[in-house]
Structures are given as structure tokens and as C-alpha cells.
Amino acid sequence: MAVPLSAYIVVSAVLFTTGLIGVLIRRNFIIVLMSVEIMLNAANINLVAFSHYLESMAGQIIALFIIAIAAGEAAVGLAIIIVVFRGKISTNVDEMNLLKW
Amino acid sequence: MTFSLNVTGSDLILMLPEIILTLWLCGILIVDFAMPKLPKEQLAYLSVCGLAIVLANLVWFDLEGVSGALFANMFVLDRMALFFKILIVGATMLVLLASRDYVQRFRFFKGEYYFLVLMSALGMMLMASPNDLLSMFITLEFSTFGFYVLVAYLREDAASNEAGLKFFILGVFAAGLLTYGISLVYGETGKIVFSEIAATAWTPGLTIGFLLIFASLGFKIGAVPFHSWIPDTYHGAPTPITAFLSIAPKAATFAILVRLFFVSLAALKPAWVLLLVGVSILSMTYGNIVAIAQKNIKRLLAYSGIAQIGNVLIGLAAGTKMGEDAILFYLLTYVFANVGAFAVVIAVSNLIRSDEIEDYSGLNRRSPFLAFAMLVFLLSLAGVPPLAGFIGKLYIFLAAIKEELYTLIMVGLVNIVISMYYYLIIVKKMYINEPIDRSPLTVSPSMQAVIYVGLAGTLVLGIYPKPFIEWAVAATLMFSNFAPAAAVAPVVLPFGG
Amino acid sequence: MATLFFSYFSGVIVLASILVVALRNPVHSALALLIMFFHVAGLYITLHAEFLAAVQIIVYAGAILVLYLFVVMLLNVKRDEHYHAQYPLGAVLGVTILTEALLLIVQHSFSKETATADLGATDGKQVLEGNTETIGEALYSTYLFSFEVASLILLVAMIGAIILAKRDLFEARN
Numbered sequence: 001m002a003v004p005l006s007a008y009i010v011v012s013a014v015l016f017t018t019g020l021i022g023v024l025i026r027r028n029f030i031i032v033l034m035s036v037e038i039m040l041n042a043a044n045i046n047l048v049a050f051s052h053y054l055e056s057m058a059g060q061i062i063a064l065f066i067i068a069i070a071a072g073e074a075a076v077g078l079a080i081i082i083v084v085f086r087g088k089i090s091t092n093v094d095e096m097n098l099l100k101w
Numbered sequence: 102m103t104f105s106l107n108v109t110g111s112d113l114i115l116m117l118p119e120i121i122l123t124l125w126l127c128g129i130l131i132v133d134f135a136m137p138k139l140p141k142e143q144l145a146y147l148s149v150c151g152l153a154i155v156l157a158n159l160v161w162f163d164l165e166g167v168s169g170a171l172f173a174n175m176f177v178l179d180r181m182a183l184f185f186k187i188l189i190v191g192a193t194m195l196v197l198l199a200s201r202d203y204v205q206r207f208r209f210f211k212g213e214y215y216f217l218v219l220m221s222a223l224g225m226m227l228m229a230s231p232n233d234l235l236s237m238f239i240t241l242e243f244s245t246f247g248f249y250v251l252v253a254y255l256r257e258d259a260a261s262n263e264a265g266l267k268f269f270i271l272g273v274f275a276a277g278l279l280t281y282g283i284s285l286v287y288g289e290t291g292k293i294v295f296s297e298i299a300a301t302a303w304t305p306g307l308t309i310g311f312l313l314i315f316a317s318l319g320f321k322i323g324a325v326p327f328h329s330w331i332p333d334t335y336h337g338a339p340t341p342i343t344a345f346l347s348i349a350p351k352a353a354t355f356a357i358l359v360r361l362f363f364v365s366l367a368a369l370k371p372a373w374v375l376l377l378v379g380v381s382i383l384s385m386t387y388g389n390i391v392a393i394a395q396k397n398i399k400r401l402l403a404y405s406g407i408a409q410i411g412n413v414l415i416g417l418a419a420g421t422k423m424g425e426d427a428i429l430f431y432l433l434t435y436v437f438a439n440v441g442a443f444a445v446v447i448a449v450s451n452l453i454r455s456d457e458i459e460d461y462s463g464l465n466r467r468s469p470f471l472a473f474a475m476l477v478f479l480l481s482l483a484g485v486p487p488l489a490g491f492i493g494k495l496y497i498f499l500a501a502i503k504e505e506l507y508t509l510i511m512v513g514l515v516n517i518v519i520s521m522y523y524y525l526i527i528v529k530k531m532y533i534n535e536p537i538d539r540s541p542l543t544v545s546p547s548m549q550a551v552i553y554v555g556l557a558g559t560l561v562l563g564i565y566p567k568p569f570i571e572w573a574v575a576a577t578l579m580f581s582n583f584a585p586a587a588a589v590a591p592v593v594l595p596f597g598g
Numbered sequence: 599m600a601t602l603f604f605s606y607f608s609g610v611i612v613l614a615s616i617l618v619v620a621l622r623n624p625v626h627s628a629l630a631l632l633i634m635f636f637h638v639a640g641l642y643i644t645l646h647a648e649f650l651a652a653v654q655i656i657v658y659a660g661a662i663l664v665l666y667l668f669v670v671m672l673l674n675v676k677r678d679e680h681y682h683a684q685y686p687l688g689a690v691l692g693v694t695i696l697t698e699a700l701l702l703i704v705q706h707s708f709s710k711e712t713a714t715a716d717l718g719a720t721d722g723k724q725v726l727e728g729n730t731e732t733i734g735e736a737l738y739s740t741y742l743f744s745f746e747v748a749s750l751i752l753l754v755a756m757i758g759a760i761i762l763a764k765r766d767l768f769e770a771r772n
Contacts (some may be wrong), residue, residue, distance in 0.1 A: 008641075010639070014615075015615050019277065019619075020692055023274055031619070033270075042278075043281040044638070049288075057733065058287065058292075058293050063647075068751070069239070069242050070662060080266055081266070081669060083253060084525045095723075217761075239747045246758065247758070250754075287681045
């Protein structure tokens, strides 16, 4: 008994929304980055599900590249966080106020 | 199982400029590593030499009319791609020359600075070519990665760190929106190549997908609902990087936007014109009004940049071939005026270590050359004849008049008046106010070179724009009939290949 | 059976992702994220994307998450006591987007009629779904351009991370 495509889309939509809310409401940079990873995973679930149901390879390939980009983003992002942390001893969004918004 | 690699050596010639630049920047990295005694200024000149070779190659391709597509139509080289590549390589050369003195402020990793700038330039050159959603995503991320590091390059400076962090968070957030948008478009159509997407039926899922993609591209150009990173990032980043960031990624993103809107979405013009008109009006008005209150010249140029992007979006909103020519020409004038203005800011900042507008008081007494150059660049940004900015604005408004977007033009004209006000405040400070410190300022030769190029470009494009307009018109010929099939030009290779 | 697996994996994914966003201690969030990554890999297997499932575990769970945990431990991040003041905005945006997505699915706009799409990816050969060979062949022929660019991206990320985070130079020369 097969699972319908729309079931995967629902999971992916819920995941994307969770990530989006996480980016907006969390103040800790590391958790904001984790929320972005959740958004990327939502896109990947969508792509792989479409790839399966459309019988096309492109979706899986895009998902593979998204994983590679996510790895690069994590490396650069955490390096930036380390640099900032050395200077300010804080990883919170609200305490960044040197530059006025 | 055997691989069927559909690429031959003669096809790869289409990627020759990118290949040269890749080898060159790896060479820079090796030279920097192998010869620690070499003065770092030499690396700046070495990088500019490499870019000059690439530029010569691109101009040769443009004159020969080289075009074609590689990798199952995913990498396209047409005249528009060549136009944007020439623009980006030229801007990078100016930025590298302008950063020669500024680099002395970095305590370590001076050589890697040039490597990263060239890497970002390579990313943006690639951004001018993609013809599918995957290559678009990959090249966009590639060009942004270098900037994440460059913005935070002043490691001991808290403002630079903070700018880097804000830029990074919003950048990856935009990447998240982009990937989800791509997944929706792929799911609805089963295709990823732009011209094939155009051929499929329209569904609500595609609307959401394209809105997400547009939002993430809006982040890259800094159009108004997505502009929040611009002022802080521009303020905190090293000034040459601010100059680079204010031009090259925006131009490259417009290459993608033009392909996306004119190829994939050509059939839906009535819908996206409304969206672009709204974004354009918001960007112009918000950018210009907030710019009035700024005390720091980098922030002022950041807000004026938001407004200028609003102006460019008028051309996209017109949605015609003429509108697109106007975008290309406007970006060309913007490169000269904006790089020039930032070069003056860098020169002043190198000499007096300040970016506050107050410190520009009496600049005319201290350095008439810098004050005059700034005057010309600001007037060009404001759109005063006979400078380049005037022709650019005129062209874009004419394109909009033909499409009868009268509301947009009214708002645009009102905004020119507002922008005139804050540009003239700086001019008044430079020419009328008394200087706080009367010591004369001397400008280094490489800065002078950049400022002279900017002045020459601004004057020539303003007084004799004909050949450049013809170049822009020729660059967009393949979009003239809006047929999706025309998006891929026939293969023409050098050596008759 | 497939439905059972799907329900289990998706249920855990949704729960773990909500925990990542809601938990106050970053270490707990990271562990919830780890659980989520493993179950996403499970979901890929139900879709016959075995290669991606392996990559998901090796890269996401093996590399990225370890990096996160390492930084959380290194910086000794204190507990995050408050949520950001933007959460009404977050809630409104979230509910809107979710409603739109669900409406779409109700309308069944994601049809399966386009099943003949994009077979050009493998030059018309039979597509073996989830097969490592198929992915490899597509990656090194049709998608070669993106593949090469991805290698450059990793080079930039590597050098960039070294430039930003390397500390020895400061102390050695000061």
C-alpha cells in the first residue's frame, strides 16, 4: 500500500514552517542556524519525494547539492560565530547593537 | 557502465574565461604561500593582471560573437552573459586597485584577501550564465560564500564581525527560501531548465515557488521588503568590500532575474509587472527617505543603493526588450558612479580614518581633486545632465513610458528630487563648510587611477552614450521575440569549431 | 507496511524539529536535530533514495552535527532564556504559509501526470530510482557544471573558515 505524494508534501511543509518560525523567534545564533538546516531538510524531502513520483533524477541531484552547500554553510557560519564570540562573549541576536538597525 | 560525457574540448572553450580565472586564483594562492617575503601589493597587481587577461578574452568573445550552451543547456554563453561578465570583471579590477592601500589594515591573511575577491568574482561571472534552477542556486551560493568571509575580514573590529554575522544569517535564510522555492517549482513542472518551465501549465504551487525564489533574489539585490541586512553590512564591512558588494552581486543577480522573468515567466507578464512595480516604488521611496537622516557616508550610500535598485527594477517592470536594454545600460553607469564614489570614501578613510559625513567638511580646501570627483559621482547618482546617471535614468523612464506605467514614473521623478537633496548636503559640506582640520590630503597613485577611470566612464557615458547603448541593445537581442526557444543561442565557436 | 514506516518517520521528524526550535538548551536542540536527521534518512529510504539516505547520515549527522556540537561545547553557550520579540510575526507568517501549503495539497495540484518529465538527465536510459550508479552517471555528465562549481564552493568554505577562525597567528606573533 503506497503512501500518497501529498503526505510527503505535508511533512515537508510542516518542517519548513517550523524552521521559518525558528529563524524568526530564536535569539541564539546557533539555534537560528539549526533552524535554517531544518528549512533545507524540508526542501530536500520535497525534492526526493517529487523525484520518486515524477520518476526523474533531477530532484535527488539537487538534494545532493543542497547537502553539500549546507556543509559549507555550517563551516563558514560557525567560524563567524567563533570570531564574534571571541570579541563579545555572546551569541544572542539582541545583544548585537553596535550597528543600529 | 560507461559514462557518456557530452563535453568535448572545443566546447570547453566557451568556459575559457572562467577556466583562466580559476587557474589564476589558484596560482595566487600558491604564490602567496610559497613566497612569504613577496610584498602583498604585488599580489594586487598580479590579480589585476589576471583579470585583464580574462577581460581581454571576454571582449574577444564578444567581438567574435561567440555563443552557445553547454551541459544540456545548463550553462549558456550568449551576448547578455558576456555583457554581465565584462561588467563584473571590470568592477572587480577597480575594486582590487582601490583596496591596495586598505589591505594594509588587515594584520594577517593579506594575500588570501585577493584570492577571496577573485573567487567571488568567478562566482558572479558564473552567475551570468546559468539557465536552470540548480546551476542558478549553486552559482548564487558560490558567489555569496566569498562575501560571507570578506565582510567579516577585519577580525579585531567588532563592527565588521557583527556585519558579517548579520549578512550570514540573512544570507542562509534566503538560501533556505530559495531551495524550498526550487523544490516547489520542480515538483509542479518536473523540469529545472528555465525555457522548459515556461512551457508548462500554471498552478498555484508554481506561484508560491516563484514568490519564494523572487524573495531570495530580492535579498541579494536588497529590494525593499528584503533590505534589512544592507545598511549594517555596508557599514561594518571593509570599505572596498562594501563597494564590491554594492555593485557586482546586484548586477549578477539582475542577470538571473532577467533570464527568470523573460524566459520562464514571459507568459505571465501581467502578474509580475504588478509585483515589480510595488517593490520598485517601495525601494525608491524608502531608500531615499531614510538616506536623508544618515550621518555616516557608507550608510548613506547603502540607502541610496536601495533606491537605485528601485530605479533598475523600473526597467524590469517595463518587461520589454527596451526595458532590459535600459537595465543593462543603467547598471553600466551605476558601476562607474558607485565605484567612483566609494573610491573617494576609501581614499578619505585611508587618510583621516573616518566615514562620518561631518568629516567631509571643507574637503575642497584639503583636496580639490577628491572633492571634485565626489561631486561628479554624486551628481551622476542623482541623475544630473550631462553625466552618465542622467542618460541611464532617462532610458529607464522612457522604457516605462512606452509601457504606460505612469504611477511608477511619477514616484520615480519625486524620488529624484528627494535624492538630490541629500546628495547636495554632502556637496555643500565639501565646498562651503569650513574644514575642521586644514592639512592637505594626498591620494595614492592606485586610488587616483580608480577615480580617473570612474570620472572618465561617468563623463563618456553621459556625453557620448551611443556605442554603449548599442552594445546593451545587441546584448539582449535574443530576448527580442520572447519565444522560449530563443533563449539558447546557436553555437558559434572560435576557430570555426 | 509502507504507511506504517512513513507515519513513524514523519511523526518523529515533526516532533524533533519542533523540539529543536522550542528547547532552551542548545545541546538539547542539537541532539533533537540529530534525531531529525536520522529519521529524514529513513524517509529517503521509503522513497528508494538509498544513496541520499547514506549521504544524509554521513554528511549531516556525521559531519555537520558534530561541528555544531563542537562549537556549542567550545563556546559553552549559556541557556537561552527568552524568545525573540518577533514571535507574533513568526506565528502569523508560519500559519499563513502552512495554510497555503495545505490548501494546495487539498486542491491536488501536485498531479502525477507529468511523470514523463526530464528523462534527458540520463540520456533516455532506464532510470533506476535511488540507484547509486544512476546518480553517479547523471552527476558526472548532465550535472557536471554544478558538480565542478560545488567543488569550488567547498574550497572557498575551507579557506574562509581557516581565515576567520585561526587563532594561532594572533598569539604567536603578538
